Amino acid sequence: MLLVLVTGRLEQATLLFSRVGDVMQFIHKLMNDIRKCTHSAVKVRDWWQSASVAMRIVIGTCSTIVFIAWVCFIGFETFNMVSAAQRYQLLAPNAMLIQRKQNNSGNHQLYINNNDADSHKFAQRHTKRCGKRASCNTRRVKSDFWRKPTGGKYPNLDGIPVSQLRVRVNLTKQRVHVIANGKNVYTMVISSGMDNSTPHGDYMIGMRGTHFFNTTEGVGADYWVGFIGGQYLFHSVPTRYNFGEYIPSEGVKLGSPASHGCVRLSVADAKWFYDHIPTGTAVHID
Known part of the structure; x- marks a missing residue:
């Protein structure tokens, strides 16, 4: 020991x-x-x-x-x-209880995040305001309409020279018309600038990119295509900092002026526009 x-x-x-x-x-x-x-x-x-x-x-x-x-x-x-x-x-406390309902398996709770809550509130307001009137735009009751094509099936622009393509922005009706060979082949719902801040005139499609974020305004967008350098753009509904982090409360404004001068498109329309409208395409805004 x-x-x-x-x-x-x-x-x-x-x-x-x-x-x-x-x-x-x-x-x-x-x-x-x-x-x-x-x-x-x-x-x-x-x-x-x-x-x-x-x-x-x-x-x-x-x-x-x-x-x-x-x-x-x-x-x-x-x-x-x-x-x-x-x-x-x-975003951490973004789980919020909005509904409790019965189904065959018993009680269950439905949770949505803050983004979905914005869209849910919009749909509730729109339904309450419109009721069953036929004049209401029932498409907008679907709170995610700003993610989808707004003009139906997209046209095939393959083989059409740039000289025969034109983009017309109708600020009064909040529409963008894609014109090929003198014919309107697609119409999109847009949001132009508030207080008539989108410039009028004739321009040309220039630079493009998949995402940007404006630190001054605190918002960004995806699938942007410039028509006056990098100052005025066609782009998706606004995002937060990251690509694809869309803001539903901004998306539901599609169809009425809401931007600071750029032309907002639905997510699907912005991607198609980015992929298929070539550099050099004429743009007319009136």
């Missing part, structure tokens, strides 16, 4: 001394690193003192630019991280 105790004490002492040795080794390496940094700093100081005024100005300017760029990068990344955290905090 005594031998076991002595052996255990010796092992503990050995472990303790090994740890102390590790600590001392770490301190020794740290001191060496400090000496190296000090030596480098002395060299930089000596060089700086011997450098000409012009060289000092150049080096100082470059260092300042690099520092400012680094600070801006850190600030931008921090802003993105904070924005993402805020978005997820808002």
